[in-house]
Amino acid sequence: MDSAHGAGRRSNSIDISNAIELTHIDSALWTPSASSLHNTGYAPIQEERESDSDNEPLKPNQHTLHHWETVKPRFWKTILIQLFAFLWLAPVAFLLILNIKGHIIGASAWCPGGRCYPAIYAGSTFKAELQSAELPAKYDRETHNLVGGLQFVAKALEVWFILIATWLVYLVTAKLAATSSGLPIGYLTRPSEFDKIPGLFDPLLWSTLRRLPSSRSSPRRARRRIWLFVGLTIALCAICNLMGPAVAVLLIPTLQWKNTRKHLEGKFAGLNSNSIPSADGFALSDEMSCTATNFSALEYSCARHWAASLDSWIEGYGASQDNGGLVISYQDRLSFTYNTSVGTVTEPGTLSNSGTFEMVAWSPSRQVLHDLNDDLNNTIVLSSNDYPSDDKDLVDQLQTYIEVNNTVQTFLNRNGPILGSLINIWLDFDNQKHWTSKIDTDRWVRCYEAYNLSNSPLCWGECGYEDMEPVSGIYTKCIPLGTGWNNGFKARNFTIDRQWYENERYYPEVEVTILATGKAGYVASDGRSPILPERCFDRNADLSSCDWSLLWEAEPDPDLKYRSNSINTIEMSWNTSGLPGSTSSKMTLVIDFVALQSFATYTLDPSVLTNPFYTASWALQLPENATLGNTTIVPVEPAWTLAAWAATAGGSIATTRSVASELRDVLRSIRTFYDAKLSPAEIVWGTRARLSKVALMPIVQTLSLIDYNTIATTATRLDDDSPHPLLYRYSRINVYAYGLASRTSWVGVIVTSIGCIIVIAEVVLGLQDRRRFRSLTQLLVAALEHTYQNEFPKHMHHDEKNIARVLFKLDSVPYGAGKFKFEKRV
DSSP states (O other), rough: OOHHHHHHHHHHHHHHHHHHHHHHHOOOOOOOOOOHHHHHOOOOOOOOOSOSSSSSSOOOOOOOOGGOOOSSSSSSHHHHHHHHHHHHEEEHHHHHHHHHHHHHSSSSSSOGGGGOOOSOOSSHHHHHHHHHHHHHHHHHHHHHHHHHHHHHHHHHHHHHHHHHHHHHHHHHHHHHTTSTTTTEEEGHHHHHHHTTGGGOOOOOHHHHTTTTTOOOTTTTHHHHHHHHHHHHHHHHHHHHHHHHHHHHHHHSSSEEEEEEOOOEEEEEEETTTOOOOOOOSSHHHTTTOOOOOHHHHTTTTTTTHHHHHHHHHHHHHHHHHHTOOOOOOOEEEEEOOOOOEEEEOOBBBBTSOEEEEEEEEEEOOOHHHHHHHHHHHHHHHHHHHHTTTTTTHHHHHHHHGGGGGGSEEEEEEEEEEEEEEEEEEEEETTTTSEEEEETTEEEEEEEEEEEEEEOOOOTTTOOTTTTTTOOOEEEEEEEESSGGGGGGEEEEEEOOOOOOEEETEEOEEEEEEEEEEEEEEEEETTTOOOOSSSGGGGSSOHHHHHHHHHHHHHHHOGGGGGEEEEEEEEEEEEEOOSSTTOOEEEEEEEEEEEEEEEEEEEOOOOOTTOOOOOBBEEEEEOOOBBBGGHHHHOOOHHHHHHHHHHHTTTTTEOOTSEEEEHHHHHHHHHHHHHHTTOOOHHHHHHTHHHHHHHHHHHHHHHHHHHEEEEOOOOOOOOTTTTTSSSEEEEEEEEEEEOOOOSSHHHHHHHHHHHHHHHHHHHHHHHHHOOOOOOHHHHHHHHHHHHOOOOOGGGGGGOOOOHHOEEEEEEEEEESSSTTTEEEEOO
């Protein structure tokens, strides 16, 4: 038997020698001798035998040569493997670029060519309206299908990355295991289990790391390497499990709101509020019924459009207040309304014991709304594709609106000025509470006694706001009349025609006088801290010796600060002496206001589906804790009030108009209350709803008409805080797009960026340390081939933790079924 075995061995040696000569293979790649196998602990498994009997001698395997291979693969295979890993960077880098740049797709997530126009303007035909309703549903279905497909793509990129990470962990594991220090046997399987989250809860993972062997073969640096290795695999586990969601976040576009770039329209130069409506401004172009000659002569009775607008304000106010709705007016095809806001006058704990505030009525600028209407028209033309393509100027203009067409929803925006007003009402009979004194030839003083700050049409002293109360107090208010004061005094007047009521008798005319004064002074009714001697407020005394400039220039109380400059006073006088049963000869209704300038962002939804009446809205551009100090008081030329009433200076308006009829009804109600012996304060309170109508609506109309000028500029810095900001238009679009607007998208960027670093590291290490990939099966087979050398003494048999800490050096070898060689480190 021994001789036969020896003969077989010699025969095998001869065959191997012949094979070396024939194939020129390095002798180092051949099977080592039996003695060397014994020394290394390597024992070939039984598949090397040709006999199934353990008692029969080993016979040469006819296919042994086919099991020999180099440890390193061919170079071109390494290049292909690493190219496969490196290519993962291409789609991920593309996704990062899309999200960082905020790439916009359009009305649908599936929008090739960027032409998913949802037809925001339906037109007048039923077919067009049906199309505009069906297109969003169509785009929604396409989006749903695409998003579902992209989820599979995200999963594919995740699996791709896990393969790369697995290869990296394998390279690191093999490299550490091949060092002289070896690697604990518990960590040899990390390449196949590092990405499994349950593996993080394996006690052996942490117990092995906590108590590594400290023999000479495992110095401190080697232990540090193992710590870093385990930390790397744990980090890769987290990245691998986050990679799928991270890629999905970046890959799947979301429906989001984005602001388009701002198109500069000019620089705000200033309001034309302190001059008459100009023939060169917006006002004349808005009221095409009048001519430049009419405007120059203050003849606004031709303004049929403005007259109808004010009448509609008046008619709509009552119905809207009764039903809790809004008072709507129109500019071109846009509808809009005024609004109110709280303006803080004094804050708690500063200038007074308790904070006070004013209610401000804000009137949108019709000029800005007109420009917004032009934006609407351009959007409609672009959406309907109904414009001459050979008109280069028109095409260039429409191109600036192209970004609003391929959207799910669009809001057109413009910034511009807006005017607010602080309004108050005062009432008197037979000149009992007001008087006028002459100072000299061109200066007079007019005072109103019992002037109640609570008589505001927006509040009437009842509204409260958090811990603050509305301004209140009773004063004697005086204003300077005449040009001699040099404070911008102006006066205009008109009348409301008489009205027939019975037996060929008429209600008398209502005389309306509008006074603009630069200053107003207040003296408390209780006489506290008088600026002037008491004799200066005696209507029968000679007041020429009183220095009224002290009153105009004195620092007012905080509650009066915003009512002391640029006051417009509208006096409505009605002679009732000829009316039967009247106990008074004259009734005087005074409405005064101060105009406050600010800036606002005007917004319009141009879709007929979601905004069929093209209602425009606006939002003030004020700080969160803004006070009235953040606004600017502006003087208002009385001619603008004439224009709002569609009245000619010195002329009359027909009593058939709604505003005239409503004013007469209010005056008759006031006279009825007065005849019933009610005090002026009780009358104002009893008629406050109707007084609000005739006081508020004309002022809202007046301020909405005031136009402004712009200066052409090429500036690019949008300075919204200056007194003369740049005016621009832009759109807020709801589109499917990429971007970094959410926290999850930033998480996606971080995770994929780390993934890119990992891939680059794997490519570099893979090209540097070329080796064949060995599977877990091969590792198991190599363990079976290994000759046991008492690596696990009896005291370890029942201690799995100590077994896992046993260090082994692991080398890749070209022989054997497992292609690995185990060597225990001590």
